[in-house]
Amino acid sequence: MTAAAGALTAPHRHWARLPFAGRPLAQAGAIGAFIVVAIAVFGPLAAPHNPSATSFSDVLAPPLSPHHLLGTDQLGRDVLSRLLYGARTTLEAGVFATLLATLLGLPIGVVSGYFRGALDVVIMRLIDVTLAFPFLLLAVGLAAISGPSLWNAVLALGVAQVPAVARIARGETLSVRELEYVQAALVNGERSIAIMRRHVVPNVLSPVIVATTVAIPGSIVGAAILSFLGLGVQPPTADWGAMLAQSESYLNQSVWLGIIPGLAIFIAALSFNLLGDGVRDALDPKRRR
Amino acid sequence: MTAGGGGIVTADGGPPVLAVSGLGKGFRVSRSGGAGTVRAVVDVDLTIGHGEIVGLVGESGCGKSTVGRCILRLLEPDTGRIVLDGTDITRMSRRRLRPLRPKMHMVFQDPYSSLNPRMTVGAIVGVPLRTHRVVARDKIGGAVDGLLDRVGLARQLRSRYPHELSGGQRQRVALARSLAVRPSLLIADEPTSALDVSVQAAILNQLAQLHGEFGFSCLLISHDLAVVEYLCDRVAVMYLGSIVETGTREEVFGSPKHPYTQALLAARLDTGAAGPGAAAAGPVRRRAVLAGELPSPRNMPAGCTFHPRCPVAELPLCADTVPPDVTVPGVHGGSHSARCHLVHTDGRAPDIRVAG
Amino acid sequence: MTLLEIDDLRVRFGTAEGPVLAINGLSLALAEDEVVALVGESGCGKTLTGLSVLGLEPPGARVDGRIWFRGQDLRTAPAKRLRSVRGGEIAMIFQEPMTSLNPAFSVGRQVAEALRQHRKVSGRQARDRVMELFELVRMPDPRQHLHQYPHQLSGGMQQRVMIAMAIACEPAVLIADEPTTALDPTIQAQILDLLADLRSRLHMAVLLITHNLGVVADIADRVVVMYAGHKAEEAPAGELLRSPEHPYTVGLLNAVPQPGMHRGTHPLTPITGLVPVLRQPPEGCVFGPRCPLVTEQCQREPPQPREVAPGHLAACFRPGELSPGAGGAEDRGRPAAAGQGPA
Numbered sequence: 003m004t005a006a007a008g009a010l011t012a013p014h015r016h017w018a019r020l021p022f023a024g025r026p027l028a029q030a031g032a033i034g035a036f037i038v039v040a041i042a043v044f045g046p047l048a049a050p051h052n053p054s055a056t057s058f059s060d061v062l063a064p065p066l067s068p069h070h071l072l073g074t075d076q077l078g079r080d081v082l083s084r085l086l087y088g089a090r091t092t093l094e095a096g097v098f099a100t101l102l103a104t105l106l107g108l109p110i111g112v113v114s115g116y117f118r119g120a121l122d123v124v125i126m127r128l129i130d131v132t133l134a135f136p137f138l139l140l141a142v143g144l145a146a147i148s149g150p151s152l153w154n155a156v157l158a159l160g161v162a163q164v165p166a167v168a169r170i171a172r173g174e175t176l177s178v179r180e181l182e183y184v185q186a187a188l189v190n191g192e193r194s195i196a197i198m199r200r201h202v203v204p205n206v207l208s209p210v211i212v213a214t215t216v217a218i219p220g221s222i223v224g225a226a227i228l229s230f231l232g233l234g235v236q237p238p239t240a241d242w243g244a245m246l247a248q249s250e251s252y253l254n255q256s257v258w259l260g261i262i263p264g265l266a267i268f269i270a271a272l273s274f275n276l277l278g279d280g281v282r283d284a285l286d287p288k289r290r291r
Numbered sequence: 292m293t294a295g296g297g298g299i300v301t302a303d304g305g306p307p308v309l310a311v312s313g314l315g316k317g318f319r320v321s322r323s324g325g326a327g328t329v330r331a332v333v334d335v336d337l338t339i340g341h342g343e344i345v346g347l348v349g350e351s352g353c354g355k356s357t358v359g360r361c362i363l364r365l366l367e368p369d370t371g372r373i374v375l376d377g378t379d380i381t382r383m384s385r386r387r388l389r390p391l392r393p394k395m396h397m398v399f400q401d402p403y404s405s406l407n408p409r410m411t412v413g414a415i416v417g418v419p420l421r422t423h424r425v426v427a428r429d430k431i432g433g434a435v436d437g438l439l440d441r442v443g444l445a446r447q448l449r450s451r452y453p454h455e456l457s458g459g460q461r462q463r464v465a466l467a468r469s470l471a472v473r474p475s476l477l478i479a480d481e482p483t484s485a486l487d488v489s490v491q492a493a494i495l496n497q498l499a500q501l502h503g504e505f506g507f508s509c510l511l512i513s514h515d516l517a518v519v520e521y522l523c524d525r526v527a528v529m530y531l532g533s534i535v536e537t538g539t540r541e542e543v544f545g546s547p548k549h550p551y552t553q554a555l556l557a558a559r560l561d562t563g564a565a566g567p568g569a570a571a572a573g574p575v576r577r578r579a580v581l582a583g584e585l586p587s588p589r590n591m592p593a594g595c596t597f598h599p600r601c602p603v604a605e606l607p608l609c610a611d612t613v614p615p616d617v618t619v620p621g622v623h624g625g626s627h628s629a630r631c632h633l634v635h636t637d638g639r640a641p642d643i644r645v646a647g
Numbered sequence: 648m649t650l651l652e653i654d655d656l657r658v659r660f661g662t663a664e665g666p667v668l669a670i671n672g673l674s675l676a677l678a679e680d681e682v683v684a685l686v687g688e689s690g691c692g693k694t695l696t697g698l699s700v701l702g703l704e705p706p707g708a709r710v711d712g713r714i715w716f717r718g719q720d721l722r723t724a725p726a727k728r729l730r731s732v733r734g735g736e737i738a739m740i741f742q743e744p745m746t747s748l749n750p751a752f753s754v755g756r757q758v759a760e761a762l763r764q765h766r767k768v769s770g771r772q773a774r775d776r777v778m779e780l781f782e783l784v785r786m787p788d789p790r791q792h793l794h795q796y797p798h799q800l801s802g803g804m805q806q807r808v809m810i811a812m813a814i815a816c817e818p819a820v821l822i823a824d825e826p827t828t829a830l831d832p833t834i835q836a837q838i839l840d841l842l843a844d845l846r847s848r849l850h851m852a853v854l855l856i857t858h859n860l861g862v863v864a865d866i867a868d869r870v871v872v873m874y875a876g877h878k879a880e881e882a883p884a885g886e887l888l889r890s891p892e893h894p895y896t897v898g899l900l901n902a903v904p905q906p907g908m909h910r911g912t913h914p915l916t917p918i919t920g921l922v923p924v925l926r927q928p929p930e931g932c933v934f935g936p937r938c939p940l941v942t943e944q945c946q947r948e949p950p951q952p953r954e955v956a957p958g959h960l961a962a963c964f965r966p967g968e969l970s971p972g973a974g975g976a977e978d979r980g981r982p983a984a985a986g987q988g989p990a
Binding site for chain 2: 689787801802803804831832834835837839858859861862863864865888898899900901902904905907908909910911915917918921922
């Protein structure tokens, strides 16, 4: 006799990793993101040279030169090494900024959506103000106060992305709080904080995580922009955006100097973007029953 | 037992578990066609004694779910009083209400959305125990197991998630959750409507059994007359926000006085299968006696809200004046009252099922 | 005169967890001016049967068997013929009218479109016909409703619009999938009356898909009871309700509270266990695991529907041995076997 009760199969976990079977774009994104992260973590170990070691005798060497697989920059520093070290900085900026946005945006959005009323209105207007505020101005301001640095860049980028995360969290909270299991919790007499912790946040997390994954490329590009403008990391720290910026004057002599970091930024941003899409598609239809 | 209404005495002689009087609730809506107020509940009186199962019957839009939610203070009533176990909880602050929460609980209609998909069955049933510190922390597991047994679920299901269970199993989990803190009053809002026929039977049995064991009072909200007749001791029929008829089960189902109740009963589809009181031979053919649609709740008819659709309405009386609640003698020995101008205190009433 | 004949219908799906055998050898026939009810609980395959007739089964479904309509097997008919049949000769209405109607267009326009799909009529003629149809389906104010949008109508009205759309081209067959399940009791009564009236007026054959035996008692002439993709029993409606032969049918009838029954004095007898999901043709009777009368024979070979009385078929080796209202399955909600539990 065939298996009865399809509902009573072996217990399976929500968070089983899907390999994005049948979704080549998402798989490509996953692989790309994985590579970028791997480079960020292990890259410096594989770097052939000190990224800050200058060598005026070996300036602007083209790729495939002896000792310098990707050539050297205008100060004779090895591009490959700078690329590998730079991955870490760029990714740090991207990931931490997004993490900050999530840690701030999630509770703000949930609280706003759960209590509604005057509190919601006030919070949403503040969010709108933040949204209207150009993050570059914030970065410049922070740089003016405490000097340009990676952490100022992270702060500026993070704050700039809070509205997006908060909005998503709030939207999901608005629909979740009408569901009957939240009503049941109210009938139970659970405290508001407990309800938000137990019932709202876990069910709101999926779309927020997806938004997060998609926000990372934005942060990466944002960090690159800030470096490009001199508001983020300072030389001689290797950073893809800074590399791109500095290459500008030398493009005539060595176009690779611009292409390589530009391509790296592009690939990293695209990978996380595709990964985010894949995660969203994987989570959404599966979760709804 | 006397009819619904404030200050009554119930079968066991003690004060009722729930006494609702003059309950009213309106909603402001703005939609195409301008803003307006929907009076979802109008002057509702309801009483439930210890261990009683009272049915609140009506079609969609009659306000029965709103009544349930007002009682639980999920919605704030506009007018009226709600007295639970002797305590007036109508305007109590959330903080003062919290310790009284264990006295009343609810089972919802949709077994899919009434359980948190991210929590295991064990966690779901354990939360009320935790919140109200009913048992010591280390005893919670055992208490949960005990509850699962009582609702007919295998203990292994503790570690499962709701989506791994069938609809009937989820409703059992919902029952376990509701009964964890031994409420005096359980409100069941269409508990079996979303379930298959055979599963419905199992859940109805379970509910009846649990009622016998735990002894809670129950307000059963439903549009399904078969379920109400099966489970309830007393019945209240609602139409467009008002209660139009109340009485014991035998009275209301045996000799309904209000035209709407009669229409509801006439619309009932019976299989005519073997059963006490079933028709002698063959399937029962019934006639649809009620024409027309429910009027828009924003434009509630004046006087008796049912008069536009009532086959025996007498104008101008029924259109001008809200009918009084008329108590009639119980032919089956129970309490009985109806809100209708054409119902007399000696029990005379129209019967639209034979008209035309 | 037989209008539609479903012959040995089998439908299979591939799912992430493996193949699913949704319908396994269903046969039934529909004649003119007849209401045949296809009854079963969720997952038995009744909706899928209705969809398969029109070739509307979900993508990924493998369908075998024959669907005879007007001398032709619809399964092998060319696409053009199938399109002309859908709506023109065989129409279907669904459970949730709100999701079946397009919220962006007025209901008058939608019905007119349905009409013009199959008939060459001018705009004016279409509008007149729509008014006629609205009157036929007993809408109180056809002129006003013509220009209204679905969300402005109640559930009962929306269902009437759906019915109007379905009968616009005077189809020979109407497939109604749970047409009143989402409606209130008094409205349900109105719609069922309407369907019965239209059936005799238009001489349609109606395949009424439902899980509600009360609906069956009300307007069905013949009943086919389905269980897990198989036909369990088939009989004239009155006879099925009075003297059901198959234990599953008995179980269904026992599970519904009858007038006069009350808790405590009349415990209902539910059917233990859950509806199975079939992955391959069953070895024995598909209802066996849940049947109080199951024997070794039942577990060895699947019973085929056999005539137990004129016009009355039952797929059972022990038909008629379980009487409605009798003890039947035990289970008062206690867990049956370890890890299984009741429904």
